[in-house]
Amino acid sequence: MAGVQTHERPSKVLKYEIVAAGIRALISASLAPHDALPSERDLMASYGVSRMTVRAAIAKLADEGRVYNIRGSGTFVGSITSFTRTPKLTSFTEDMTNRGFIASSKTLAVARIEADEEIAGHLAIPVGTECTHMRRLRLADINPMAIEDVYLPTSVVAIESLRLDESLYAQLAATGHEVYRAEEDIRAINLTPGDSRLLDVPDGSAALQVERVGSSRKGQLVEFARTIYRADRYNFHFVVTRETNET
Amino acid sequence: MAGVQTHERPSKVLKYEIVAAGIRALISASLAPHDALPSERDLMASYGVSRMTVRAAIAKLADEGRVYNIRGSGTFVGSITSFTRTPKLTSFTEDMTNRGFIASSKTLAVARIEADEEIAGHLAIPVGTECTHMRRLRLADINPMAIEDVYLPTSVVAIESLRLDESLYAQLAATGHEVYRAEEDIRAINLTPGDSRLLDVPDGSAALQVERVGSSRKGQLVEFARTIYRADRYNFHFVVTRETNET
DNA sequence: AAGTGGTCTAGACCACCGC
DNA sequence: CGGTGGTCTAGACCACTTC
Numbered sequence: 001m002a003g004v005q006t007h008e009r010p011s012k013v014l015k016y017e018i019v020a021a022g023i024r025a026l027i028s029a030s031l032a033p034h035d036a037l038p039s040e041r042d043l044m045a046s047y048g049v050s051r052m053t054v055r056a057a058i059a060k061l062a063d064e065g066r067v068y069n070i071r072g073s074g075t076f077v078g079s080i081t082s083f084t085r086t087p088k089l090t091s092f093t094e095d096m097t098n099r100g101f102i103a104s105s106k107t108l109a110v111a112r113i114e115a116d117e118e119i120a121g122h123l124a125i126p127v128g129t130e131c132t133h134m135r136r137l138r139l140a141d142i143n144p145m146a147i148e149d150v151y152l153p154t155s156v157v158a159i160e161s162l163r164l165d166e167s168l169y170a171q172l173a174a175t176g177h178e179v180y181r182a183e184e185d186i187r188a189i190n191l192t193p194g195d196s197r198l199l200d201v202p203d204g205s206a207a208l209q210v211e212r213v214g215s216s217r218k219g220q221l222v223e224f225a226r227t228i229y230r231a232d233r234y235n236f237h238f239v240v241t242r243e244t245n246e247t
Numbered sequence: 248m249a250g251v252q253t254h255e256r257p258s259k260v261l262k263y264e265i266v267a268a269g270i271r272a273l274i275s276a277s278l279a280p281h282d283a284l285p286s287e288r289d290l291m292a293s294y295g296v297s298r299m300t301v302r303a304a305i306a307k308l309a310d311e312g313r314v315y316n317i318r319g320s321g322t323f324v325g326s327i328t329s330f331t332r333t334p335k336l337t338s339f340t341e342d343m344t345n346r347g348f349i350a351s352s353k354t355l356a357v358a359r360i361e362a363d364e365e366i367a368g369h370l371a372i373p374v375g376t377e378c379t380h381m382r383r384l385r386l387a388d389i390n391p392m393a394i395e396d397v398y399l400p401t402s403v404v405a406i407e408s409l410r411l412d413e414s415l416y417a418q419l420a421a422t423g424h425e426v427y428r429a430e431e432d433i434r435a436i437n438l439t440p441g442d443s444r445l446l447d448v449p450d451g452s453a454a455l456q457v458e459r460v461g462s463s464r465k466g467q468l469v470e471f472a473r474t475i476y477r478a479d480r481y482n483f484h485f486v487v488t489r490e491t492n493e494t
Numbered sequence: 495a496a497g498t499g500g501t502c503t504a505g506a507c508c509a510c511c512g513c
Numbered sequence: 514c515g516g517t518g519g520t521c522t523a524g525a526c527c528a529c530t531t532c
Contacts, residue, residue, distance in 0.1 A: 069499060
């Protein structure tokens with residue numbers, strides 16, 4: 001039997017997704033940035049749904065940065081440009097695809113290790129727990145983009161069953177450990193001499209480090225990953241808004 | 248009775264804010280990370296509100312990273328630690344307050360300049376347009392935290408009317424140019440010798456650079472700001488989730 | 495004054511989880 | 514199976530912006 005498959009779509013068609021798709025189409029077909037969308041009440045009538053459904057659709061589009069609301073005035077098309085990265089959970093391959101690159105990898109090391117204090121702390125497991133460690137050089141269009149170290153408890157993925165030629169996330173999903181939620185920590189670092197060579201930049205160059213602790217839909221901690229991106233090739237770009245808060 | 252006048256904004260008390268505050272208090276009083284919250288239906292009864300109001304409160308807490316939902320199972324307390332910075336639009340002072348520091352500033356330069364190509368591009372104005380430039384060293388508890396350069400078209404704020412001892416954002420808001428939405432670009436850089444000295448770190452140290460283009464409610468571009476943070480003192484920490492995508 | 499988005503009610507059915 | 518969060522309806526009043 002060829003190829004492990006992830007679950008097909010028993011997914012129900014959500015009404016607010018239909019409305020959102022319709023609005024997306026409307027925007028790309030006939031609206032320019034800062035143009036007004038039809039009012040929520042108009043959209044209710046157009047799609048034959050309740051107002052809450054319309055608002056759920058607009059909320060999703062706003063989250064994507066495609067539209068924004070002005071109270072008392074209307075909903076308007078945003079001015080998203082290229083190279084946007086809303087803070088959503090994506091795999092490296094998806095991220096590169098979104099940025100217009102072709103992703104590839106070179107596996108540098110795969111090993112069975114015992115969790116040190118840092119890894120154990122992030123994954124909430126006892127120090128010394130057996131883990132699978134994978135170190136990969138990540139490429140975008142054949143050029144070095146990042147170095148990624150991933151640590152997973154052996155109970156999640158054993159090293160023997162790991163297939164290096166397949167997406168790690170797909171393998172996790174296939175075994176019921178889909179990474180659904182993660183906490184990310186982003187900071188700037190100076191590269192070590194070894195990492196500088198791998199990324200083909202001068203020693204001591206700045207780099208963007210993203211640490212991620214990923215958990216499954218059920219809340220189980222699945223992976224700890226540290227990814228170090230070339231500073232000259234990688235950035236985050238997103239929209240922030242002012243909210244009436246706060247404590 | 249005679250009307251009591253205050254300078255406070257007569258902000259309406261929102262029900263979902265009350266519920267959210269109650270849940271926040273419950274969490275800090277008696278719940279540990281990954282403990283379950285009362286169910287939404289229980290919260291409805293406790294606060295005497297509809298389910299949608301409860302869900303609005305929980306949605307806000309989830310946005311803050313304080314709780315997370317598991318379908319079919321419940322809502323649980325998140326594991327956010329210190330030094331969190333959700334990607335919201337904040338002033339430097341607010342940001343530092345959230346992180347537990349006391350913010351202060353030292354103005355390094357204020358000048359009238361003509362927009363170069365970069366600034367003009369960000370603010371969508373012709374090259375050579377008159378702008379106000381302000382350069383400040385930002386401190387957290389007396390320690391250098393960041394260097395900030397802000398550029399504003401003179402039509403938004405003229406240098407003569409700028410008061411250095413007052414919040415820039417407050418002055419902008421007072422003249423109808425409140426920054427309420429912004430696009431941010433985050434990347435890692437190596438500090439220049441001059442900036443290294445200002446931030447009191449070794450020459451060539453890595454730093455986190457945040458560029459921001461802020462716009463008013465009406466979509467007018469108001470400011471271009473570049474803030475360079477000490478890498479050892481500043482990071483972003485936020486929660487990301489996997490969402491139904493379809494692009 | 496009219497129209498907009500923001501909040502809120504009081505119900506309902508569904509998909510999913512753990513027992 | 515009962516309980517949970519996810520979606521959805523059909524209304525309502527409010528605060529705000531624009532005319």
